[in-house]
Amino acid sequence: MDFFELLKAVFFGIIQGITEWLPISSTGHMILADEFMQLKEVTPGFINTFLVVIQFGSILAVIVMFFHKLNPFSPKKSLVQKKETFSLWGKVLVAVVPAAIIGFLFEDQIHEWLYNPTVIAIALIVYGVLFIVLELNKKKARVENFSQLTYQMALFIGVFQVLALIPGTSRSGATILGAIILGTSRYVAAEFSFFLAIPTMLGASGYELLKSGLSYTGSEWAVMIVGTVVSFVVSVFAIKFLMNFIKKHDFKAFGYYRIVLGIAVLLYFAFH
Template structure:
């Protein structure tokens, strides 16, 4: 029962942090340091399960985007004009182009990312770095050139995809990197946030597919409790993601991203101080 309650907690954290530019993976890894998921007596099995768990509960977050933006993302909607359908196909084309860089690097360096970069030290560093970048970006006060998706070029989409590639480093934040890159390239906050949401669909589906394949082949499949813990996390992630997405889109209508930048910096400093003062080892988690 305790592990199911932990799964609820992980689902809440995932649902909130996936869409806010503050790093879901970083938060999940840090949370697992303090309240680790324990599904077996074997520590190696627990690590294997968590590596898969932290990716697959993102599926609940993906479903939230699909539900909230189903009409906007559906090029076959009978309620759309031919021009609107064409624009929707174009949007999907840009999403797919932007997905290529992270897809290639993620497949090639998946093991390195999990075994070498998933440490509190790396997470703290990227939290602070991108927090500072958000503050610098928002201090520029430049008027956006791209205020609707039809103005977003394929070249810009590819560059945003390169920014998403950087988010493979834990603590960076996929949404944070893509939003930061999109705003830097001249997109409005609204376009940047929504494109980040849409870009998550192929990115998360691809990552989830790779992780579950590796787990099934190398880990031997799921036990009953493991599957239950995973499903609970996914459902909670879906519900909380719905709320988080609505919150963010409402928030950026009146505010900039500076609050998220300061949050990242403060959290990164807290992480460094905790491990420095407590003497805890910054080992891969």
């Protein structure tokens, strides 16, 4: 395995770990990164699998960081707290359903029609504008904790997650945006987005591995493992950063970043 190929895997892991949790589109950034930093010693089609499987590291970071909060069997929790944790998982599973159905039914069409720089750039700009508009029209949150989050609201947040099937949208961005529109606090919106990612991305990673038949070369396994480990480490810091950031700031900065990046992408591919 070429050292530079492993170095590329490290960079992909860094990009995945940062962009998965910030509302700026991990898929969009990863596709763009592949445009400039293509893996060479891999079989055709491997990059599509790699970009999905590398997300496992990010998910593992959420599980480790929020293990107590997500564990309904923790001996440190009271009976009421255990019931609330089971309820939280129920809401997460309800919210997963819309994107799981649409993604499964239209996977090929989504990749064929939407995975291109123009769509990514437009999605980056559109949702950047939406974040800014949302923050300029702030409303008092009606849901300050998960016990106030209803199953109906969870389902509607899941409908917003369907939008993330469009590359450049951002899964965390779509769910956070939807949750805030529905009346949750930024903190609840961000955490629910994290938890919603667990079954969504574990399912996607597992499905992609099974679909490929696990028939990878030694070099490809090395690239996947390195990228996944790096994405785990970087995700830990990215999650901590976001949760601290939203205690003092809103999401307008991410909106401006998306708009600038989207315009840059449009200009780059217009002239190249």
